[in-house]
Amino acid sequence: MKNSVTTGARLFGAGLRALLALTLVTGVVYPLAVTGVAQGLFPGRANGSETEADGRVVGSSLIGQAYTLPPEEGQETPEPDLRWFQGRPANGLGTNTLNTEYRLLLSGATNLSAGNEDLVRQVEDAKAAVVKDNSVPGHAVDPSDVPADAVTSSGSGLDPHISPAYAELQTRRVAVRNGLPVARVERLVEDHTEGRTLGFLGEPRVNVLALNVALRELSAQR
Amino acid sequence: MSPVLSGVLQLLALVGALALAYVPLGNHMARVYSSKTHLRAERWIYKAVGADPDAGMTWSAYLRGILAFSVAGVLFLYLLQRLQGVLPGSLGFSSVTPAQSFNTAVSFVTNTNWQSYYGEQTMGHVVQTAGLAVQNFVSAAVGMAVAVALVRGFARSRTGDLGNFWADLVRGTVRILVPVAAVAAVVLVACGVIQNFSGIHEVGQFTGAPQQWNGGAVASQEAIKELGTNGGGYFNANAAHPFENPTPLTNLFEVFLILLIPFAMTRTFGVLTGSVRQGYAILATMAVIWLGFTALMMWTEFAHHGPALQAAGGAMEGKEVRFGIGGSSVFAVATTFTSTGAVNSFHSSYTGLGGGITLLGMMLGEIAPGGVGSGLYGMLVMAVIAVFLAGLMVGRTPEYLRKKIGAREMKLAACYILVTPALVLVLTAASLALPTPPHSMLNPGAHGFSEVLYAFTSAANNNGSAFAGLNANTDWFNTTTGIAMLLGRFLPMVFVLALAGSLAAQRPVPVTAGTLRTDKPLFSGLLVGATLIITGLTYFPALALGPLAEGLAR
Known part of the structure; x- marks a missing residue:
């Protein structure tokens, strides 16, 4: 033993x-x-691929951000600032629970299943909001034109990209809100559309931060 | 170009890259494990261990080495997490609770990397880099060592000597995993994966208040996380997080790393047994299953059945725009048909059938191509069963690689394939029968059942991915998945090593005209069938209640 x-x-x-x-x-x-x-x-x-604009860091080219108005008192979810191109929903981010002294950049997905009624509601609400926000006088957005990435949360909740279709859908609204000609904003989106890497890897996409930085420069020039 | 074509081309590019690496890497690994010389660094490690790397070990001595090393690994990692609160370099994060520390320690030592914690707000630099990342390397090296020991059992005769565990462990780490991971890590940084030791710091945003970021040695861990089929993410979102997987190119590269060693090990097996054609037969079996299910995954995800996905107009919930549906499907199959469990998109929000494919991949025992080492030994056990079935059909004593498959060998193989289904089904049933565990489910109905089934399938098969809506940070799930991971890792290893010992002791039988040719396509077909029928059908009732019920609902 x-x-x-x-x-x-x-x-x-x-x-x-x-x-x-x-x-x-x-x-x-x-x-x-x-x-x-x-x-x-x-x-x-x-x-972390930090991006600068006007001499200050405005985030990372890899990390998606929220482009929202400052929340009013008692408001839980801030309203989107419709002057700027909007990224994808991020409904699965979670909260800083363990270390409340930080406001850490968190990541996460909703994990809701394809048959979950909560997810159906989230998608439908998001679609209604996209249609409402992007319909401008003389141009109503057709719900069937809203692409899937505009109404679904990404895997990380930090997706820095949107599809070219979603960017295009936002051009009229952005042009109106910034007092820019629609054609000029459309060209901005085109200039910021990345094709597939090597022609076949991944999907075509638009980096929302880069697009908004360029948009701000364009608005400032006028 | 349509997204479907892009997905198919990505898959073909992957096949091409894997094919290019197959022979050089497979031969290199064969040389490493049969080398007679020792590097200086290796000698230094053997001296520290106090082991003679040239001394042969019986199967039981080999197993004792593995168990001693793994027990030390669990204890060390447990203590590191429990002491995190007082360790420097921990970003001020507190110590991890006992149940979660146990679960995480077991999870990383068993190559599972199931995570019931949120990486970015739980683990500091020291635990991530000196604890979790280390087990990413060594748990992979242990798996490879066991596979090599089994291969030696086939290749050697009339001996008890299966090689030396310490030598296999150290060589696998130093000569295979570290060099490839180092190169891969630098490639990942070049594409945007972060690699720094900065503390939590503020970074400005376009509008509003700044964000707080934690830095980390992410690229170095990401490389071995995929290469060693580990899968534990630095961040909660795992490889969906842009700091872990920033571009479509890194995405495909990470899938390549996942599949690299598992496929190449069939070459190592062929070289070490003296017939590369035997390796090709195993390779073909793995490749057929992997490609078939990748195609099915793309089909179901592009079709996007399910009310929420139909409402959205595409299966983009839980997926990143840069990867799209093609790049996400390729990753999801690679990660669940190996023991990786890293995710670039969240399986819980896949179509019902797509989620079912990820589950089935694990249930098949992760052998197509499977984890590093564990994929090869799992598939070889299945080959033993396949020749036994063929032997029954024609009434001959089954043989594989000139070794008789007798009663003892079959008992060991049968025990091997019963371990994980027993763990999965019993623990899932227990969780559903008890009053509290079902409270952890996020989704109602069939998908909620799938969440629990997925948790135990993932744990017992050492995968580590999840239908992550399940709140697994409860004492019940931390403890039971911990037990499933331990038993699901080490019991099969016991049977594999015992099988190796029994094969090595035999004298080889001569090849005759009546010998079943196991290096022909016919055998690969038999092996595909045996895999799908035996392990697939074990789980059929459970699959019918979960993903099939969800996927076939109108």
């Missing part, structure tokens, strides 16, 4: 030493070396 206990302890000791040695290799040397190379070669990307 004593023998098997000592054998077990010896074996556990060997396992622990192997773990610590491999921790040194894979948990200290490896990440530090990768960090060194990353910070040396690609400092901008390694630190």
